[in-house]
Amino acid sequence: MSVTRKDVDYIAELARLSFTDEEASRMTDELNSILHYVEKLGELDTEGVLPLSNIHDQKNVLRDDVERPSISNAEALQNAPDRQDRFFKVPKVIG
Structure with a gap:
């Protein structure tokens, strides 16, 4: 796959x-270079490699909700x- 000027x-x-x-x-040259690199990555043998979403084995450390x-x-x-009643009154921002 390649990117054309069109x-x-x-x-x-x-x-x-x-x-x-x-x-x-x-931009055409750079996008083609990126696609070429991605195609090269597709040639790698990833059999037996588990999907990875984060390189760290760290879990979210959150405080208790008190x-x-x-x-x-x-x-x-x-x-x-x-204000209007119990609410902040702000200018309308969406048409």
Whole structure:
């Protein structure tokens, strides 16, 4: 499998990127180099090798979830620039 200039132009359009001719040519070469390397990795004999998600044999070390006292709703809203009932009021950010 190889990447063509047409592929790079298409991917750039999807990503809303613009490349000069020189950049697109370099990107084509670099992507082909990456694919060639991945194909080489596919030639390795991995029979009997277990899948690995982490090189360390470490488990998540998390503290116990302990309920603790917290500030009241009124205290949380005390310095709020704007509020509505028991909630912080913020400007609309999604159309």
